[in-house]
Amino acid sequence: MEYMRAFLIGGILCAIGQIFIDRTKLTPARILVGNVVTGVFLSAIGIYEPFAKFAGAGATVPLTGFGHLLAKGVKEEVAEKGLLGIFSGGLTASSAGIAASILFGMAIALLFQPKDK
Numbered sequence: 001m002e003y004m005r006a007f008l009i010g011g012i013l014c015a016i017g018q019i020f021i022d023r024t025k026l027t028p029a030r031i032l033v034g035n036v037v038t039g040v041f042l043s044a045i046g047i048y049e050p051f052a053k054f055a056g057a058g059a060t061v062p063l064t065g066f067g068h069l070l071a072k073g074v075k076e077e078v079a080e081k082g083l084l085g086i087f088s089g090g091l092t093a094s095s096a097g098i099a100a101s102i103l104f105g106m107a108i109a110l111l112f113q114p115k116d117k
C-alpha cells in the first residue's frame with residue numbers, strides 16, 4: 001500500500017505540472033521553479049512535512065520535495081548556526097542530490113554524445 005500511495009501522489013503532482021505546461025503559456029522552467037517555491041512555501045507553513053510522511057517518495061522525489069528539502073535544511077541550520085544558516089542550510093541539506101545530478105548528467109552526456117538541435 002505504501003508503494004501505491006507514493007505512485008499515486010507522485011503521479012498527481014507530476015500531472016499537475018504537466019497540466020500547467022499544456023494549458024498555460026508559462027515556460028516549463030517557470031513551472032519547475034514554481035513547484036520548488038510551492039514546496040518551500042508549504043514546508044514553511046508546516047503542511048508539507050506531514051504530507052511527505054504520508055506520501056513517502058511520492059512527495060519527496062518531485063520538485064516540490066526538493067523545495068521542502070531546501071526549507072527543512074534552512075530551518076535546521078538557522079536553529080544551529082543562527083542567521084548564517086539561511087545561506088548554508090539549503091545547500092547543506094541538498095548537496096548529495098545536487099552532486100548526484102551533476103555526476104549522472106555528465107556520465108550520460110559522455111556516453112551518448114548529445115547534440116544541439
